[in-house]
Amino acid sequence: MPIQPSCNIERPLVKTKIVATVGPACEARERLRDLILAGVDVFRLNFAHGTHDWLSGILTSIRSASLELDRPVGILADLAGPKIRLGELPPDGIQLTDGARVDFVRPPDPRDLAQLTCTYDRLIDDLEPGDHIMLADGLVAMRVVEKPSSNDRLVCQVDRPGRIRSRQGVNLPGATLRTAALTDKDRDDLAWTLDNRIDYVSLSFVRSAADIVLLRGAIAAKSPTASPGIVAKIEKMEGVADLERILPLVDAVTVARGDLGVEVDIALVPVLQKQIVRQCNEYGVPVVEGVSKWRRGAAEFGGARLVKVSERQECVSRKKS
Numbered sequence: 001m002p003i004q005p006s007c008n009i010e011r012p013l014v015k016t017k018i019v020a021t022v023g024p025a026c027e028a029r030e031r032l033r034d035l036i037l038a039g040v041d042v043f044r045l046n047f048a049h050g051t052h053d054w055l056s057g058i059l060t061s062i063r064s065a066s067l068e069l070d071r072p073v074g075i076l077a078d079l080a081g082p083k084i085r086l087g088e089l090p091p092d093g094i095q096l097t098d099g100a101r102v103d104f105v106r107p108p109d110p111r112d113l114a115q116l117t118c119t120y121d122r123l124i125d126d127l128e129p130g131d132h133i134m135l136a137d138g139l140v141a142m143r144v145v146e147k148p149s150s151n152d153r154l155v156c157q158v159d160r161p162g163r164i165r166s167r168q169g170v171n172l173p174g175a176t177l178r179t180a181a182l183t184d185k186d187r188d189d190l191a192w193t194l195d196n197r198i199d200y201v202s203l204s205f206v207r208s209a210a211d212i213v214l215l216r217g218a219i220a221a222k223s224p225t226a227s228p229g230i231v232a233k234i235e236k237m238e239g240v241a242d243l244e245r246i247l248p249l250v251d252a253v254t255v256a257r258g259d260l261g262v263e264v265d266i267a268l269v270p271v272l273q274k275q276i277v278r279q280c281n282e283y284g285v286p287v288v289e290g291v292s293k294w295r296r297g298a299a300e301f302g303g304a305r306l307v308k309v310s311e312r313q314e315c316v317s318r319k320k321s
Contacts, residue, residue, distance in 0.1 A: 081204030
């Protein structure tokens with residue numbers, strides 16, 4: 001009978017680590033155990049989806065499996081940040097045709113389901129004619145062509161057609177927004193994170209060093225027995241521009257290529273990625289590279305097939321585990 005290797009046999013030193021997002025497909029304890037055996041070093045809890053009760057069950061399973069296997073596994077709490085989403089639309093969504101005009105309105109008219117709304121109530125205030133709006137991870141694109149003096153709507157023209165549905169993401173490349181870095185939901189999620197002694201907390205859509213100062217202040221105000229490491233997710237050009245001031249304040253950086261690829265031309269993402277990684281190396285700050293799919297019309301680029309650890313990247317993160 002062949003000898004089964006012990007679970008706690010030392011693994012070879014691997015400098016690049018693996019961060020895996022926990023979702024419904026792998027929430028069972030045995031699946032989490034298998035992932036640890038396969039080499040996962042850190043599990044990411046995505047607060048954009050799931051309740052605290054659901055996440056508590058996952059947290060218990062991760063720690064139980066880690067203890068059984070005698071393998072330390074980190075846990076990363078990913079705060080959703082000021083993510084902007086579409087409001088409610090008809091059940092089948094809306095098909096937007098090329099050149100069509102559509103309105104973002106405030107407040108919504110319940111009699112007109114074809115009008116668009118979003119979760120950011122200052123959208124109309126912050127955008128001007130010529131600004132671009134990307135919907136559904138960049139699959140649908142439009143630009144603002146008119147802003148009436150009543151300031152209650154934006155008239156937009158569709159440049160890239162497609163179907164949009166309720167709660168899909170809204171990206172505003174190049175626009176300067178007045179959204180708070182920490183939403184009320186983020187503060188609730190942060191309190192849960194600190195109560196459960198999570199190892200790392202990640203802030204999404206970091207635009208400036210001030211966002212990190214705000215997060216550190218929110219953590220200090222709770223007087224936790226142990227403060228988590230802070231990870232800045234760089235997915236907007238404002239964050240790239242202020243990276244020199246962000247780096248001294250954080251413990252790690254995530255290059256969120258998916259959202260960054262919606263904010264800028266896809267061709268620029270590898271260039272920006274290399275720039276971010278090299279700056280992090282200079283400051284001795286670990287880097288997590290997000291692995292995502294970019295879709296534009298009929299073209300789809302599988303991020304998992306494009307991963308190349310060509311710089312000193314400490315972690316590769318895979319979503320939808």
